[in-house]
Amino acid sequence: xxxxxxxxxxxxxxxxxxFAYFFGAGMVTDAYLVAFRIPNxxxxxxxxxxLSSAFVTVFxxxxxxxxxxxxxxxxxxxxxxxxxxxxxxxxxxxxPLVTLMAPDFASVSGKIELTTTLTRYFAPFLVxxxxxxxxxxVLNTKGFFFVPSLGSAAFNLGSILIxxxxxxxxxxxxxxxxxxxxxxxxxVGGGLQWLIQWPLLxxxxxxxxxxxxxxxxxxSLKSSFCDPALKKIVFLMAPSILAVAAVQINVFVNTIxxxxxxxxxxxxxxxxxxxxxxxxxxxxxxxxxASLPSFARMIHENRMDEFGVVFRKSLRFTWxxxxxxxxxxxVFREPLVSLLYExxxxxxxxTLQCAMALTxxxxxxxxxxxxxIFVQVFYARDKVWIPSTLSIFLVIGHYxxxxxxxxxxxxxxxxxxxxxxxxxxxILLGIVLRAWKIxxxxxxxxxxxxGALMGVLVMIGFDMLGGSRWILGLRDTSLSxxxxxxxxxxxxxxxxxxxxxxxPSTEFRAxxxxxxxxxxxxx
Numbered sequence: 001x002x003x004x005x006x007x008x009x010x011x012x013x014x015x016x017x018x019f020a021y022f023f024g025a026g027m028v029t030d031a032y033l034v035a036f037r038i039p040n041x042x043x044x045x046x047x048x049x050x051l052s053s054a055f056v057t058v059f060x061x062x063x064x065x066x067x068x069x070x071x072x073x074x075x076x077x078x079x080x081x082x083x084x085x086x087x088x089x090x091x092x093x094x095x096p097l098v099t100l101m102a103p104d105f106a107s108v109s110g111k112i113e114l115t116t117t118l119t120r121y122f123a124p125f126l127v128x129x130x131x132x133x134x135x136x137x138v139l140n141t142k143g144f145f146f147v148p149s150l151g152s153a154a155f156n157l158g159s160i161l162i163x164x165x166x167x168x169x170x171x172x173x174x175x176x177x178x179x180x181x182x183x184x185x186x187x188v189g190g191g192l193q194w195l196i197q198w199p200l201l202x203x204x205x206x207x208x209x210x211x212x213x214x215x216x217x218x219x220s221l222k223s224s225f226c227d228p229a230l231k232k233i234v235f236l237m238a239p240s241i242l243a244v245a246a247v248q249i250n251v252f253v254n255t256i257x258x259x260x261x262x263x264x265x266x267x268x269x270x271x272x273x274x275x276x277x278x279x280x281x282x283x284x285x286x287x288x289x290a291s292l293p294s295f296a297r298m299i300h301e302n303r304m305d306e307f308g309v310v311f312r313k314s315l316r317f318t319w320x321x322x323x324x325x326x327x328x329x330x331v332f333r334e335p336l337v338s339l340l341y342e343x344x345x346x347x348x349x350x351t352l353q354c355a356m357a358l359t360x361x362x363x364x365x366x367x368x369x370x371x372x373i374f375v376q377v378f379y380a381r382d383k384v385w386i387p388s389t390l391s392i393f394l395v396i397g398h399y400x401x402x403x404x405x406x407x408x409x410x411x412x413x414x415x416x417x418x419x420x421x422x423x424x425x426x427i428l429l430g431i432v433l434r435a436w437k438i439x440x441x442x443x444x445x446x447x448x449x450x451g452a453l454m455g456v457l458v459m460i461g462f463d464m465l466g467g468s469r470w471i472l473g474l475r476d477t478s479l480s481x482x483x484x485x486x487x488x489x490x491x492x493x494x495x496x497x498x499x500x501x502x503x504p505s506t507e508f509r510a511x512x513x514x515x516x517x518x519x520x521x522x523x
Contacts, residue, residue: 005149007150008149008152008153008156009278011153011156012156013278014160015164017340017341018160019032019164019182022171022178022182022344023179023182023345024267024344024345024347027110027114028178028179029266029267030102030111030115030259031118031179032118032182032183034098034101034102034259034266035098035118036122036183036186037252038090038094038097038098038101038119039122039125069205071227072134072206074224074225075227075229075230075233076134076135077220078224078227079131080131081221083130090120090122090123091123094119095112098115098116099112101259102115102259104259105259121180121187122186124187124190125186128187128194129155129193132190135206135208136149136197139200144200147196147197154189154193155186155192155193158189158192162184163182163186165185166181167182167185169181246395249395253399254402254414257403257414258414260406264350265411268411269414271337272354272355272361275329275358276361276362276365279321279325279365295311295377295379298310299377299381308438311438312439312441312445315370319448319449320448320452321369322365322370323501324455324494325362326365328459328490328493328494328497329361329362331463332471332490333355333356333359333468334468335472335486336358337354337358342475353411357415358415360413363416363419364418367422367423367426371387371426371429374429374433377433386429387429390425390428394425397421398417401417401420448501451502451503455498455499459493462489468489471489
């Protein structure tokens with residue numbers, strides 16, 4: 001599953017590179033990102049977030065195979081009908097939605113009209129990814145993880161091959177026609193995200209086309225909505241929807257504020273956020289997913305001493321990877337952005353602006369990783385309503401931080417507000433855990449933090465001595481030399497950081513010894 005996520009992140013970066021090459025960071029890019037954000041908001045609310053988790057919880061409890069298939073059909077039928085109506089509303093009311101999300105687009109001639117057109121093209125996207133998310137839940141429950149997790153990779157691949165190639169073919173028609181082609185490619189990628197799971201679904205007896213038979217009669221539709229499993233899923237969704245809604249409101253606020261700033265602000269923030277999500281997805285998500293089963297089992301069996309040991313070990317791994325990743329993104333901000341995005345219409349000025357946003361976003365990485373571990377404890381204790389409710393209150397704080405930041409520091413201030421809110425969330429959740437008598441650190445944790453901070457200081461020293469600026473200057477001399485030096489510097493600093501961080505840690509020394517012995521063929 002981690003391998004599939006890693007592949008998806010790589011293809012996501014390639015997709016962003018293709019996008020940056022064709023469209024840079026201007027009017028059409030801002031229009032695309034806002035148009036994509038509207039169906040994305042509903043996707044996170046209903047498809048890939050709260051609904052998916054609630055469905056898996058209920059679906060996994062069903063032991064009878066025939067009943068589980070009936071449940072899956074009924075839930076997917078209800079989902080497709082409800083989401084289909086939402087898509088129709090998005091299509092019909094795309095203009096007021098765009099005006100609500102980016103009111104200042106109206107000040108640029110043709111910008112709000114282009115965003116509205118792209119939003120209408122994106123309308124079917126929500127149905128496709130909602131069906132893909134529910135199918136993924138079915139297959140995960142049946143023990144299949146790799147192929148369903150490739151769905152995001154299929155989406156990125158479809159966007160690259162169909163959207164990118166289509167934009168290149170019609171490049172003579174102008175940049176607005178090219179962005180429409182790329183949008184169509186993204187919608188097709190959403191379809192591929194579902195289609196890649198069909199062979200496994202058919203093999204397990206969950207053929208997707210059987211769902212459409214329910215639409216042929218009113219009785220079947222009625223029985224789908226009356227399924228008791230659907231009521232349980234809706235009940236379980238409520239707390240999770242609060243948390244997802246809070247995140248999306250923050251994104252919504254960021255978009256509105258960024259759209260009122262200079263041209264390209266929405267794009268700079270988006271490209272920087274993409275880079276932040278690479279280490280967050282590969283490290284943060286993997287660690288949090290791996291920790292939940294252990295947490296739940298130990299808390300359920302009242303093995304609190306053992307839970308404390310595993311919990312603090314998870315935090316140590318989270319902090320060492322989060323601090324190192326954040327420092328790496330900050331130190332190599334300009335070479336990384338230039339290497340990945342500075343092609344075609346994406347200029348050096350765009351690189352500098354995006355790099356500043358990345359610096360502000362990177363400060364949130366240790367907090368975001370830590371929060372993922374903290375939240376798993378609340379799930380394990382059936383107290384998920386606590387972080388969900390807290391996130392709603394933090395929305396208010398984020399609005400004030402982002403508004404102040406946008407006024408004084410532009411798009412960088414908006415990114416900085418995200419970091420401040422992330423740290424505030426982590427601190428408040430940590431206070432609740434301490435109130436439950438859960439220790440967050442011990443002497444071993446202190447040793448790990450000292451080693452990690454030593455590694456961070458080495459990377460900061462490299463940047464202060466002008467190492468990153470020198471590497472960036474090589475781009476104007478030789479692109480291949482710039483590529484090689486960037487990769488070598490990032491790798492060298494990463495290895496040095498891990499060595500310094502691992503030296504005081506018993507666990508990391510054991511891990512490094514195991515890796516070295518395996519490389520040498522020893523047991």
